Amino acid sequence: MLRFLLNIIVTAIALYVVTQFVPGVSVTPPDDPWAFMWVALVFIVVNAVVGPVLRLLGAPFTILTLGLFALVINAALLLLAGWLSGALGLGLRVDGFVPALMGAVVMGIATWVMGLVLGSVGLKR
Template identity: 45%
Template sequence: MRLLLRLLANAAALAVATALLSGISLSGDTTGQKVLTLLVVALIFGVLNAVVKPLFAFFTAPLVLLTLGLFLLVINACIMLLTSWVSDKLDLGWHVDGFWTALFGALIVSVVSFVLNAFLPDKDKDRDRRRG
């Protein structure tokens, strides 16, 4: 259930970035197709965040430390671009035009995801409540 809620939160965050930035495009004939596309893109984005992002962060750790964490924004932009590339390969109809759009999109997705995830139930708190 929690993973489904996170998927929906990511899809909503990607939808906000798509709506706010002209450099991120979403194609589809109907609203249902657009929603389905955003859900699949959110799934791809989540998998890349779980698998690729830690590798990027590990190999660029000195740069992340040197920039006091600001390089993580570049990594997030790269994940957005990679998501766009995979989406293009799968012919999903979601595309990011260039690095700067990806950087601003990653910022928007991060902020929206943070806000939405603040309202999701915390698994650790639920476990503690059952114990105590």
């Protein structure tokens, strides 16, 4: 349970970093940490439910592009999380594919850095 809560916090911080550096990705209200926590929960659920299906279907393209198609899959997951959180009234807004792609890259880097910092806590399973 602690690992799951830590995963939500790390994802929320990564989403905050994305909203600060990527134009076209925003969470409203921007100063409410609970908004980021709820959006992070939606993103984690989308990533856990839809992510494996997209990765399985996109595996040939990922192999063919030497892993670059994984960025497209992550961008699609961010777009889907944005749509779903908008439908739930949680406030994540992604203005298109290019901001989603840039957001996926920044989110991956931010999550990786936080994983290095929190490595002793054990984000990995």
